[in-house]
Amino acid sequence: MTLKLLIGNKKYSSWSFRPWLALSVAGIPFEERVIPFESEEFKRDVGGVSGTGKVPVLIDGDIAIWESLAILEYLAEKIPAAGLWPKDVAARAHARAVANEMHAGFQALRNHLPMNFARRVIKRDLPPPVIANVRRVETLWTDCRARFSGSGPFLFGAFSNADAMYAPVVGRFHTYDVDVGEGTRAYMKTIMELPAFQQWVAAGIKEPWLFAEDEVDWPKTHNLT
């Protein structure tokens, strides 16, 4: 049975992007279904399988899994050959901790810099709580790379669920031209050069839907104007 992933708009849906990227980079066959936010279809079809009424939702036969991180855990467990968590126990524990930190935190960064792949790259002023979030992300990436990446380009060497969890942050740092160090830039380049990352962005830019709450400085920085 083919896995099916229900996702929101590719331009904006950062939580959808995470499992989509993991599935795509790992080469796991799946069907995607983009369901636009605020549509009748969204209420009906997402509400029908997820108690939260939110995307992403992974459907595997009779099983419906909501919450991005739970989906990533399910994929790692169901398809161990995909290597979505590091093999080494210490690295795996660390990868889970950083993935959980993303899932539970960085509220200031997420609110102030909503993921928006159609926005022109223009710097946005950052209030102190957002700068603190940016610094924490940089520390965390530097630490993962220094301790666990070996000769691989990702946080734990090979691509893992930890990279999937932070991919929308890479997009935000790029889109809002956030000041970051050289190591951070190099890691961002690795993620942004993934063919799957580029496919998602290209599809997002083409989407017709616009949502004011995600267009923080509309219309000055939108690619479509």
Ligand SMILES: N[C@@H](CCC(=O)N[C@@H](CS)C(=O)NCC(=O)O)C(=O)O
């Ligand atoms: N904690 C959830 C967050 C899911 C979430 O907030 N999804 C947003 C899209 S990125 C959503 O479905 N929003 C639609 C709505 O709230 O109506 C996860 O990790 O999957």
